[in-house]
Amino acid sequence: MRIKVDERIRTLIENGVKNRHRSMFVIVGDKSRDQIVNLHYMLSKSVVKSRPNVLWCYKNKLEISSHERKREKQIKKLMQRGLLDPEKVDAFSLFIKTGGITYCLYKDSERVLGQTFGMCILQDFESLTPNLLARTIETVEGGGLIVLLLRSLSSLTSLYTMVMDVHERFCTESHAQATGRFNERFLLSLGSCRACIVMDDELNILPISSHMRAITAAPVRDGSEGLSEAERNLADLKEQLKDDFPVGYLIKKCCTVDQGIAVSTFLDAILDKTLRSTVALLAARGRGKSAALGLAIAGAVAAGYSNIFVTAPGPENLKTLFEFICKGFDMLEYKEHSDYDVVKSTNPAFNKATIRINIYKQHRQTIQYIEPHEHQKISQAELLVVDEAAAIPLPVVKSLLGPYLVFLSSTVNGYEGTGRSLSLKLLQQLEDQSHTSTRSTEAAFSGRLFKKIELSEPIRYASGDPIESWLHALLCLDVTTSIPSISSPPDPNKCHLYYVNRDTLFSYHKDSEVFLQRMMALYVASHYKNSPNDLQLMADAPAHHLFVLVGPVDESQNHLPDILCVIQVCLEGQISRKSAIKSLSDGHRPAGDQIPWKICEEFQDTVFPSLSGARIVRIATHPAVMGLGYGSVAVEQLARYFEGQLSSLSEVDAEEGEDTPHVRVVEAAEASLLEEKIQPRTDLPPLFVRLHERRPEKLHYIGVSFGLTLDLFRFWRKHNFSPFFIGSVPSNVTGEHSCMVLKPLNNDDIETSGSDPMGFIRPFYQGFRHIFVRLLSTTFRQMEYKLAMSILDPKLNFSDLVDPALSSSNGFLISDPHLMMRLEAYVNNLVNYEKIDFCKNALACQYFEEKIPVTLSYAQASVLLCIGLQNKDVPYIEQEMKLEGQQILSLYLKIMRKFHKYLYGIATKEIDSNEPHLTDNIVMKPHDVSLEKDLDDAAKQVQDEMKAKLDGMLNPERLQKYAISDKEADFEKALQNGKISTSGIVSVKSTKSKIEKHGKQKETQVGEKKRNKHDHTTKSNKKRRS
Secondary structure (H helix, E strand, O other): OOOOOOHHHHHHHHHHHHHOOOEEEEEEOOOHHHHHHHHHHHHHHHOOOOOOOEEEEEOOOOOOOOOHHHHHHHHHHHHHOOOOOHHHHHHHHHHHHOOOEEEEEHHHHHHHOOOOEEEEEEOOHHHOOHHHHHHHHOOEEEEEEEEEEEOOOOOHHHHHHOOOOOHHHHOOOOOOOOOOHHHHHHHHHHOOOOOEEEEEOOOOEOHHHHHHHHOOOOOOOOHHHOOOHHHHHHHHHHHHOOOOOOHHHHHHHOOOHHHHHHHHHHHHHHHHOOOOEEEEEEEOOOOOHHHHHHHHHHHHHHOOOOEEEEEOOOHHHHHHHHHHHHHHHHHOOOOEOOOEEEEEOOOHHHOOOEEEEEEOOOOOEEEEEOOOOOHHHHOOOOEEEEOOHHHOOHHHHHHHOOOOEEEEEEEOOOOOOOHHHHHHHHHHHHHHHHHHHHHOOOOOOOOOEEEEEEEOOOOOOOOOOHHHHHHHHHHOOOOHHHOOOOOOOOOHHHOEEEEEOHHHHOOOOHHHHHHHHHHHHHHHHHOOOOOOHHHHHHHHOOOEEEEEEEOOOOOOOOOOOOEEEEEEEEEEEOOOHHHHHHHHHHOOOOOOOHHHHHHHHHHOOOOHHHOEEEEEEEEEEOHHHOOOOHHHHHHHHHHHHHOOOOOOHHHHHOOOOOOOOOOOHHHHHOOOOOOOOOOOOOOOOOOEEEHHHOOOOOOOEEEEEEEOOHHHHHHHHHOOOEEEEEOOOOOOOOOOOEEEEEEEOOOOOOOOOOOOOOHHHHHHHHHHHHHHHHHOOOOOOOOOHHHHHHHHOOOOOOOOOOOOOOOHHHHHHHHOHHHHHHHHHHHOOOOOHHHHHHHHHHHHHHHHOOOOOOOOOHHHHHHHHHHHHOOOOHHHHHHHHOOOHHHHHHHHHHHHHHHHHHHHHHHHHHHHHHOOOOOOOOOOOOOOOOHHHHHHHHHHHHHHHHHHHHHHHOOHHHHHHHOOOOOHHHHHHHHOOOOOOOOOOOOOOOOOOHHHHHHHHHHHHHHHHHHHHHHHHHHHHHHHHO
16 A cells, blocks of 8 residues: 655655755664665655665664575565565565665674765664764765664653663673663754654654754755855866876866865875875865875876885775776776776675776886785885774884875774874874974984875765764764863862763753763863763763862852863772682683772782772863863862762761663653654753762772873872783784773771771782783883883882891892802903893892892983893983993993892801801900010020030030040051041040940930920920910
8 A cells, every 4th residue: 555755754855965965764663674665765766866875784683684595585484474565575675686785784884984875774773882873874975864773662762771782791790780871862862953854664753853844845056056165166276286287187086175185285295206204184974085095096106106005994995995096097098908907806705895906007007905914015115095094903003104105094083983093192193203303404304294184074975964963963073172261270279079960961951962072072182092982881881970170160150160170980899709709710701890800810819809999981181271280189089089088977878869760761651652752851960969969989999991101100100009900912902001000998898007008909019010020021021111110110229228138039149159250250340241141130120129129220220121121232222211322331330230249248148147156255365475575585495495405415425435545556556657548537446445335325315315305395385385
């Protein structure tokens, strides 16, 4: 049966085609799929060009298969079950068979980036996220349709309580009930969208779209009205450049002045041929970025570039780019097959996408697609083009940069969640380097030049598109203009932290929307990791809470105060020990509760997860007052609030029903869909709540998880947050290591020493520090020394230690004679510092663990960290520390001299302690006789002995044995006749008898014995005196 369609539906579609604006239809009902054919038919009748192509996105299962044979079987089954009208089978089958439909799973939606469709169908509403909503809607061209399919609902307000797929990730063991605040705001926003109609599956318009009652057909514009100002400016630009080659030919394909200027800027860099420029093209979706890049590449081929490489998250994202390369070739009169060939991919995963163009008109030239991680293949590149750079991890984009011309294209609104990462991180670095090279005459010839181009006028659809305005307001995408200026910043000490009620914030009231846009603007301006999904997390997650720091509020003035700082907090913990033990045994960590599960995983602790704590998810300060102390004041007041210092006892005992979802499902269900009126709630609590008026949660700690940078770490360290985990694998988005820090709160449940600011988290900090010191030589070898020193926070001054004792852990250093010998040789300048490489790590580890208590300066400790822990060579340290090599080696030598002195002193004490000692009762007294007198007495005694010995030898009695009688006859006889013999000896016989001789001999022997005895006594006396 044929039913007449409401004229307002046809009028909205035709007006969209005339004005090149998109239209949106939300169809409620189980048979909503049948109306897709009618909407597509009306769109086809309205457009002049070919049949609109369709993008169909779904979760995991299509009701009707895209495969022809499977589809026929499914249709038969549906007809047998009575779920399909036979009259509509042919129409829908014809719609499916005609082709032009691209099916895409929500999880694979990234592959549609850069493509354009005439119609987008979104089913499985419970699987939609803000990211998916923005990514898919922005692929629709002007005049196209967005169709959102909803299952049968008794009331539209039942969307408020619909369980979304993403809610499973938001819920934890202690916070298990999510609230659909985002769905409520989404539904209310549909009532204010000028190009949206909400209807049932019979095309009856629902009351929420009452604004469509006054819709009228847009007037048809003819050529007699003349050109608009933008069109005249574009025509003037084309006329001005028409004689320039190749820009004059290529700019004819440009649709806006911004795009024409972008193509001209690209070609200026190409014709410069210095190959040291980086040109970044930034714009929102639908501004013609890919088209401008394609035309610029065609100009590079005409300029003679041979090796051109293009990259993107996937080759399907380059469909528009390669299309406009071919259009540029047509303008330059290149003929396909004769001058160039287009090569399609044979990889099934790439879906026959273009991957290469070979040009051979002038000489061999190539435009080649490479995957982002294949940066090693582009060493011979002359031009590299990176499209959709925001969807590529930041470290990968950095690795693609090199000594060649680089063009970057990126979306700044952050649909992929990394747009701000590219703009805040990489582009800022490139701009700073360009300014440095421009100021320095030497670097001007070697540094890279950087140019940034921005496109504001849309091309995919006309300016003033109502769907774009609605989507940007709903997802807070274009909020950079929502930051109000602050003329006179208040005193930070007079500012106060307020709790924000999320029910009121997401109620879609006028003032609430203004305040929400300002909050998101601060997040976007301060953080690089922003995505529309963050909005749903803020709205629906049960454990999340919002706080704002504002100046003194004058209640007499009826306006919103300026937001100085925003803090988003997530409550964690209160996990049962049974769950913690099960998680450890299974090796699986549930979603949420990041800090408790990380402590449980890293330290095998099953008690800590049972504690309750808060994790600061994000903190953002107004850009105009950064660095003035507002962030510090907000963090301090937040800690005091959770410690109960801002609440009185009566207020702590009071029970409050905060964040209770006010859902009017029963009340709204009394009316049918055709009579139901959807309006913002009126029974809402105040948007702001003073902290002393709200009962704080009882917490044991506050933690933070963030991307590790020097400034951020020093900020949290200043507020007594201690690190306990640093990820070993850097983030794919930013290239930074994730860091988690903790701060204990005063709580009666845990007994701690009042003198220790770390409290019960000190064991975790010490365990982390012990591991981090040893990972500096491997995982964190490239970490900046200032950051590593801030993390370790070593004790440098040990002058308070009077007598440092020997540590049991460095005893092995002393017991190694080879180490001590090498160390002594180095400190005495006998060998080079390489000779002690084998022990530098051990010495550095012992020092940074405070087991070698030697006082060092900050520079000396930094050099020890770089050489001893990170194993960096001297040339690398020169660049990092800005010191000369000799200075570094001199500092290192001083360090080792101090270490050797300490270790040698400890070793000496150890040796002395092991030697035997004399008894203590011996008393040493001086001699009674002086040294000179003792020597004189000894000399006199020796002289007397020598004199007595000489007198004994000349005794006459001893000579009597040789006496002879004086008989001359005997002499004569002896002389042998008066002559002396030749020997000179005369022998005369003695006249003494033998008895006399014998007697004399005995007397002589007795005398000798007496003399010998006397000599022996004298010698004994000398020994005793000595």
